[in-house]
Amino acid sequence: xxxxxxxxxxxxxxxxxxxxxxxxxxxxxxxxxxxxxxxxxxxxxxxxxxxxxxxxxxxxxxxxxxxxxxxxxxxxxxxxxxxxxxxxxxxxxxxxxxxxxxxxxx
Amino acid sequence: xxxxxxxxxxxxxxxxxxxxxxxxxxxxxxxxxxxxxxxxxxxxxxxxxxxxxxxxxxxxxxxxxxxxxxxxxxxxxxxxxxxxxxxxxxxxxxxxxxxxxxxxxxxxxxxxxxxxxxxxxxxxxxxxxxxxxxxxxxxxxxxxxxxxxxxxxxxxxxxxxxxxxxxxxxxxxxxxxxxxxxxxxxxxxxxxxxxxxxxxxxxxxxxxxxxxxxxxxxxxxxxxxxxxxxxxxxxxxxxxxxxxxxxxxxxxxxxxxxxxxxxx
Amino acid sequence: xxxxxxxxxxxxxxxxxxxxxxxxxxxxxxxxxxxxxxxxxxxxxxxxxxxxxxxxxxxxxxxxxxxxxxxxxxxxxxxxxxxxxxxxxxxxxxxxxxxxxxxxxxxxxxxxxxxxxxxxxxxxxxxxxxxxxxxxxxxxxxxxxxxxxxxxxxx
Numbered sequence: 001x002x003x004x005x006x007x008x009x010x011x012x013x014x015x016x017x018x019x020x021x022x023x024x025x026x027x028x029x030x031x032x033x034x035x036x037x038x039x040x041x042x043x044x045x046x047x048x049x050x051x052x053x054x055x056x057x058x059x060x061x062x063x064x065x066x067x068x069x070x071x072x073x074x075x076x077x078x079x080x081x082x083x084x085x086x087x088x089x090x091x092x093x094x095x096x097x098x099x100x101x102x103x104x105x106x
Numbered sequence: 107x108x109x110x111x112x113x114x115x116x117x118x119x120x121x122x123x124x125x126x127x128x129x130x131x132x133x134x135x136x137x138x139x140x141x142x143x144x145x146x147x148x149x150x151x152x153x154x155x156x157x158x159x160x161x162x163x164x165x166x167x168x169x170x171x172x173x174x175x176x177x178x179x180x181x182x183x184x185x186x187x188x189x190x191x192x193x194x195x196x197x198x199x200x201x202x203x204x205x206x207x208x209x210x211x212x213x214x215x216x217x218x219x220x221x222x223x224x225x226x227x228x229x230x231x232x233x234x235x236x237x238x239x240x241x242x243x244x245x246x247x248x249x250x251x252x253x254x255x256x257x258x259x260x261x262x263x264x265x266x267x268x269x270x271x272x273x274x275x276x277x278x279x280x281x282x283x284x285x286x287x288x289x290x291x292x293x294x295x296x297x298x299x300x301x302x303x304x305x306x307x308x309x310x311x312x313x314x315x316x317x318x319x320x321x322x323x324x325x326x327x328x329x330x331x332x333x334x335x336x337x338x339x340x341x342x343x344x345x346x347x348x349x350x351x352x353x354x355x356x357x358x359x360x361x362x363x364x365x366x367x368x369x370x
Numbered sequence: 371x372x373x374x375x376x377x378x379x380x381x382x383x384x385x386x387x388x389x390x391x392x393x394x395x396x397x398x399x400x401x402x403x404x405x406x407x408x409x410x411x412x413x414x415x416x417x418x419x420x421x422x423x424x425x426x427x428x429x430x431x432x433x434x435x436x437x438x439x440x441x442x443x444x445x446x447x448x449x450x451x452x453x454x455x456x457x458x459x460x461x462x463x464x465x466x467x468x469x470x471x472x473x474x475x476x477x478x479x480x481x482x483x484x485x486x487x488x489x490x491x492x493x494x495x496x497x498x499x500x501x502x503x504x505x506x507x508x509x510x511x512x513x514x515x516x517x518x519x520x521x522x523x524x525x
Contacts, residue, residue, distance in 0.1 A: 017481035017482055030467070030490075032467045053479065056479070057475075057477070058477065058479040058480065059474070059475065059476060059480065059485075060474075060475045061472055061473065061474045061475065062472065062473040063472055064468055064470040064471055064472060065466075065467065065468060065490070066463060066466050066468065066470070066471040066472070066489050066490050066491075067471065067472060067487065067488070067489060067490070068438060068439040068440070068487075068488040068489055068490050069438070069439070071487065071488070072486075072487060072488050073485070073486065073487050074485070074486040074487075075474075075476075075480065075484065075485050075486075076480050076481050076482045076484055077479055077480055077481060078479055078480070078481040080479070
């Protein structure tokens with residue numbers, strides 16, 4: 001199951017500002033919608049998203065039901081050194097996901 | 107004002123505008139006059155479709171790729187086990203669907219063809235129509251033909267079914283008594299509520315519709331149109347949908363396939 | 371009766387009447403945010419600090435094709451250095467069920483204060499973005515959006 005598509009440049013020059021994009025598969029059920037039986041569908045959204053670069057947090061977000069289904073984020077970071085950029089997100093059911101991307105910095 | 111629709115100001119407007127229409131089929135319209143739904147979208151939605159890391163349909167494509175390579179059914183075979191690299195073996199395939207299926211003597215759409223393969227060659231349970239898995243595999247196959255011209259309808263045996271699809275397209279139906287052609291041939295480019303009515307070229311299915319917040323098939327989209335004219339939609343998998351798709355895809359010949367497209 | 375199509379600017383009632391799906395939306399919609407509840411949410415974010423206009427640029431399309439997915443970009447004019455950077459950016463709305471949209475945490479590693487996402491908007495309304503800088507000041511920008519409903523939705 002494809003949980004996410006992550007775009008991190010494979011290579012960058014030290015000091016360059018690079019753009020990072022993350023697209024996650026998630027219904028982002030608002031908790032305000034009724035199902036076919038007329039009852040409210042329980043809320044289930046990704047409520048927290050964290051991006052780290054070699055272990056250090058470079059970006060994070062607290063999310064609310066107003067974030068669109070299959071959430072998309074783009075943000076920037078300075079290419080500091082080669083290593084791993086990790087993405088973690090947690091939904092209302094407590095499910096945590098992790099995706100990583102490698103970057104080579106010259 | 108139509109009694110039935112009293113209070114439905116928008117529906118009444120719909121009737122007023124469309125009664126003016128001269129439904130001329132686009133069947134023979136030359137290529138430059140044909141416009142993909144892409145051209146009727148906002149620049150923001152166009153940008154979403156064009157960036158593979160922003161287009162949510164690519165999540166289904168990625169999932170479809172995983173399914174392509176996954177062993178399934180009693181035979182333990184994967185799609186790739188027989189077909190190899192989809193980038194080679196499936197290039198151009200989605201662009202010619204629906205095709206004539208000799209075993210049934212009728213046209214078959216891509217989703218059902220995937221299920222035939224699943225059943226006969228993998229000995230696996232077919233995926234339900236409109237399931238995430240079937241949409242994912244269809245999107246993955248569609249992506250292998252992205253940018254290629256649509257070639258549907260070359261097989262002469264398809265002709266009676268294409269003609270049946272055209273009949274359905276031009277036939278008035280539902281409480282509002284509109285045909286597909288009334289809107290999409292006679293009034294494309296004008297507005298229904300605040301949406302622009304596109305021409306009906308299904309160049310990007312399965313596609314990610316913002317309204318659905320998900321991927322969906324052309325059948326799902328046709329159902330939405332039928333509900334729009336207050337008609338009872340055909341059940342999923344009906345031959346009517348395949349004939350309609352065949353007519354529309356044959357008419358769209360030469361236009362580039364956009365799967366996975368994004369639409370409002 | 372007039373046989374001419376209506377001009378583009380149809381009323382909210384007409385747009386909502388356009389489909390059964392749209393009607394279902396109204397029925398299902400619970401109590402929602404108001405300009406007052408947005409003001410409360412903003413107060414919870416900024417406390418007693420003054421919020422000044424400027425330095426923040428909130429980019430949203432002028433006309434939204436579908437409120438289920440609206441691209442949003444926030445930029446803040448900041449050097450993003452250790453001494454002078456954006457710490458948080460909050461986005462608020464006044465007519466969804468809840469006034470909060472997202473809260474982004476940034477630091478000098480970003481290089482630039484630039485964040486994009488896609489949001490849901492249940493109706494035409496004002497959106498506000500507020501950035502908290504490392505010196506403790508708050509800056510904001512506001513955008514007004516027209517949200518339309520698509521034709522031929524599911525019942």
